[in-house]
Amino acid sequence: MMSALYALWAGSFGSWYAFTSGTLVRAVPLMLTGLGVAVAFRAGVFNIGAEGQLLAGAVAATAVGLHGSGMLGPATLPVALVAGALAGAAWAGIAAVLRVRFGVLEVISTLMLNFVAADLVSYLVRGPLQEPLHIYPQSSSIPAIARLPQFGPATRLHWGIVIAVVLVFVVAWELAHTAAGFRVRAVGANPSAAWATGRVPVSRVTTRAFLFSGLLAGLAGAIEVTGVTYALYENLSPGYGFTAIAVAILAGLQPLGVLPSALVFAGLESGATAMQRDAGVPAAWASVVEAGLILAVVGVIALRARARSAAANGGPP
Amino acid sequence: SHGNSDSGRSSASDFKVALLTPGPVSDQSWNAGAYQGLLRIRDSLGAKISNIETKTPADFEESFRQYGAQHYSLVIGHGFEFQDAAKRVAPDYPKTVFVTTSGNTEGPNLAGLQFDFANPSFLAGMLAGGVTHSGVVGVIGGTELPPVRESFAAFARGAQFVNPKVRVLSSYIGNWDDVSAGREQALAQIAQNADVIFQNADAAGLGVIQAARQSKNVLVFGSNSNQNDVAPDVVIASVVINLPHAFLLVANEVKDSTFRGRVISLGMRDDVVQLVLNPKLASRIPAPLVTRIDSVRTAMLHGSFPGADSAASPAR
Amino acid sequence: MSDAAAIALIGITKRFGAVTALDRVDFGLRAGRIHALLGENGAGKSTLMGVLFGLTSPDAGVLELNGEAVRWQSPRDAIRAGIGMVQQHFSHVPALTVAENVALGGRGRFDVAQAAAEVTRVGTKAGLAVDPMARVADLSVEAQQRLEIVRALAHGARMLILDEPTAVLAPGEATKLLAWLRRFADDGGAAALVTHKVREALAIADDVTVLRAGRRVATGVVNEFTAESLARAMFPEERETRAAPRANPQPGAMIVSAERLAVRGAPGEPGIVDATFALHAGEIVGVAAVERSGHTALLRALAGLQTPGSGRLALPPEVSFIPGDRHRDALVLDFPLYENLALRHLGTRHGLMRWPAVRARTSRILEQFQVRAASGSSRARSLSGGNQQRFVLARELDAHPTLLVAENPTRGLDLAAAATIHARLLDAAHAGAAVVVYSSDVDEVLELAHRILVVHNGVVREVPVTRELVARAMVGAA
Amino acid sequence: MSALESVLAAMIRTATPLLLAGLGELVTERAGVINIGLEGAVICGALAATVAAPPLGVAGGYLSALVAGAAVGVLMATFVVVLRADQIISGTAVALLGLGLTGALYHDIYGAGGVALTVPTSRSFDIPVLSGVPVLGPALFQQPLMSYMAFLLAPALAWFLYRTHAGLSLRAVGEAPHAARAAGVAVDRFRVGAIIFGSALGGAAGGVLVLAQSGTFAEGMSAGRGFIAIAIVALGRWTPTGVLVASLVFGFATAMQYVVQALGWPLRYELVLTLPYVLTLVALVLAPRGAAPAYLARTD
């Protein structure tokens, strides 16, 4: 047990290499998707489709990377990232339209769209985007010009981390200091008061927040392709879009909270791999430890919140 | 104690071998066979072993690097999907040998282990074409991967070689662990009159076998591991890869420092991939069919049978 | 009638963080008697009643039921002991029907027909009609109030706590309710009546207790008090308790004009048809209507929240609206007050929020309008009901609107606060705004308005300012 | 069997575990709790059935599946009700825990060899007369006992929700817990009960996967059914009848997917696999509106 926990630590935060190449590399998609989920939830949109939106972004970035580099040259990378972001927004847009036009709950539509996106990726890597030999279910690798640079030969960490962290700060600032951000918070907290007191276009605000969260998830997918995998694969994401929900909630839906929260989950994932590798812990037990740690963290946070509210109310709730 | 900066000593005495699988090693099929192979290396060569169940392409490269940095002697990525990562990592860790199964990439310290699924699958197809009463046989896969597709194509050709009128149904489950869905895919094929089904779906394939058990007069083929004993009443034969044998072969070379990077092709002649009949159902197979299969097998072993892998050219 | 208290609260203390809501308060109910509880906004009345009903656990003090110490783990215990409560902020399940709300908390099989019959029976007996099969979310505020009373009665409460029950009832109904309460007490029931209306307390109560800032400052039988002595007990220093006298309107410029205006009602609500009227600067126009007449649609159209279906409606650029349901439509309860202020000015504005300026403005209006709150950063949720309302008013008046539309603006306010609000509305009118006030209390409308529009069955017409004519127009008698 | 018969039969088989888990989740959500941990309950039920059925028989297997599911529910309730931890994050962790723990225990109990197909499975129970009806008979009335029970559970739950005081209280707890408390309802007790009940049914769904379908266990064999069940509750608009119809819709779409592949239509299988999800989205567009419990997933 001790050796397993040591491996967990060593494989996540215990060395510079593990921290940058294991934890931070995983933290990038978690920050972006987690940030997207946080924004959506703050606006009262229960977008649990970050996974599908991430895949949509990965597809678009791959397509641009493979087919656009001849024409775009050095602009390939930025165009691929933008295309990924827009594709994520478009995939979220399906659910947004279903919500606004037909009153379909986004909780189910986004969940269904996750499954559809995964199957579509499976199709694309055996169809239109398959490598030229048509043998393997994957795309070719995108050319070097379309790749995000890494920080050096000794690490797999790429510039996506900078994009992610900057966006976290930008969104945090937007929510706190701009009218648009305040509108999102107000609409999420009490749509009818926002409407009655401010003439706020409620459904336009929620739709925009929805699309924006898809945009961030799509960007995460694009960064994963241009920074890590360099090609489109079937199992591109280990469920970043689902973990994103936990990341956002552990962050208290605060954009800045997403930074440490994403690090925690990325560290757990990275450390769990190390547990298998270095402590001989079977994969299944590694996820047991991971789940146990999440529950411990959640339990401690809940207990402290209870203690605080009990103190404030001078009695049990 | 990890990372590139680590400069631990590696000597022949700490012979370390790692295995990366794309799914759980309890699937009684593709991944289970590889795990048996890893255990065989441990038991026969006294190796220190480690294995990881990887989830994503991003994991592949990271894990390869970590093992390289820890001076593992041999790292096996079990599946074609590992080869891109292996190709990228191998040059950085010249003292570690990287092997990917179903791969065709090579380098000084990089080898692909190719298994000849076509010939034994062709034989399985012959058997299926000979025993079907309805003239309809099925293939059911987890997802469409190159070795699976190749093996299914050979199976279909084998069936049509024996019985040109045979119809082949093909379904994919979409994953490798949904046993119930595997069973349903099989039942849907059985409803279309399929009475012999070749499955290659790891754990989900057990559902196919279960469907056969619960239907009348349906036979199935096992794959990857010898699954004849999983349901002796309906599994007529298995297309078996003897992964322990194959892994040990490579591991021995690595341990003896006789390894050369190349694509290693293993098949029936090496006793690595075989069609293993279920003796308990031998009575169901007409004697002339057995004779015919045996003669084709002999021709294959002598390299004088061209038909089986005419699908080596890319499909579609 | 026995002299023993049916239930007594002794030495109750309750703190919320730094706020001491109750400080060693005694209070008791006796069979056959109505005990009025008075106090200004935030005095601790609701908190004390919460303790009595098991909603709030006191930090110190005891409850005695017929002389024996008891403890409520939850309202369930209080209900079992025969206590019923109608809370200031209603406590029912909006998604359920009236009958289901009444039946809630029972055991065994649930028979809808039987529950509905029971509601009808109790409602009829009490003179409080509610449709048992209506979804509560679709009911007007007034009808929700009646449901709450009917429910407590249906549970066989022998001790009833009513927290400002008459604040939302039309005058006729308030009178009927109080008459009923008298009979309830005469039949051996005990009642606590929280109210701001001194005259109401004097007219109906047997005993009176006054709270100020969490302390009991006066208690005794009703004939020991006069209106003046009660007011003095409630308000520490002299404050104006009457609105400034109504000045004759200076007919100003036309601010709103409606021609053949038709507005659709919210789902399940009537709208208005073919309304033609004008509003001018400097006047207060009262709106009188019984529930479900269409006045809600009229007010929302004037507030600019609902686009007319047909006809013409010209509105000024700066409109303030004080909605009837402050929790739903006016406040984000989990936001601090300064963010609730900024909400008012949000609209489709772009650019940055100037938070320091917003905070400063918040502090200023809290002071100016005497809103009791720890600071501008307090969550709206932490304010007492009356102070929430004062804040909403402060926010809307501070925007200096050309048109001010108010729906039950003094609901839940104490006498002094209500008077202040009235004065402010008059000030706004003096300053040149057109003011539209709807109140379910017709007397309030009569007291304030220069002109009165009565809405009945979707028809809007002007009626002379006399109680007789307005009352008749409200029910459709010409 | 005709093609139609086989589609209908596959629809019922596919719908059964989803219906069980969905009805369980319906009760949980009506109490205001969204149980993402349901997936963990399903897989734990499956393993428990696998372990218990060989010595105890099919009935013993189902009982163990229920108990295992309930145990997962106890864990979920501890976090959500007792500690008042966030529902979604606790549920995510509980699901992960269930998936991991079953994989690990399976490995530890049976070794790498696994159990293959050694678990006894329930025989189908033909309802006299009805099972003889053409087309519908074989599909609907030749099912394992558990399927009938699942389908009868829907009206039973409808009766409970709308015709008993406990059901009324449960609905109130999910809509307005503070009001329910003021009306004397023991809110937390209902929440705990609803979570445990829902998880137990999730466990039963796992039992069906093993005992009525696969006759074996495999890591991850729940394959997302716990999550689909949550979607089915929403598709079914939070009513028992709705959940029944929704699981049939999803079951039908899935059955079509099997048939379309087996018929050899010239479609890429990956696209065919999307059929259940796309059809569910279409059903959502066409379905009547209805609202989620107002307090769903809230913690305060």
Ligand SMILES: Nc1ncnc2c1ncn2[C@@H]1O[C@H](COP(=O)(O)OP(=O)(O)OP(=O)(O)O)[C@@H](O)[C@H]1O
């Ligand atoms: N849950 C709470 N948290 C913090 N403070 C509270 C809470 N409930 C009440 N208070 C504070 O306790 C004091 C008494 O509030 P209470 O609601 O009892 O007043 P009240 O006499 O009913 O006033 P009103 O006439 O405005 O309804 C107020 O200062 C209020 O802000």
Ligand SMILES: Nc1ncnc2c1ncn2[C@@H]1O[C@H](COP(=O)(O)OP(=O)(O)OP(=O)(O)O)[C@@H](O)[C@H]1O
């Ligand atoms: N971008 C903004 N969004 C929201 N509120 C703002 C913004 N800028 C300023 N405020 C605050 O909102 C209030 C109204 O600002 P403004 O300068 O428009 O005054 P005003 O003309 O009295 O209000 P309004 O015309 O919006 O009713 C001020 O207290 C100000 O601090």
Ligand SMILES: [Mg+2]
């Ligand atoms: Mg009060």
Ligand SMILES: [Mg+2]
């Ligand atoms: Mg202005």
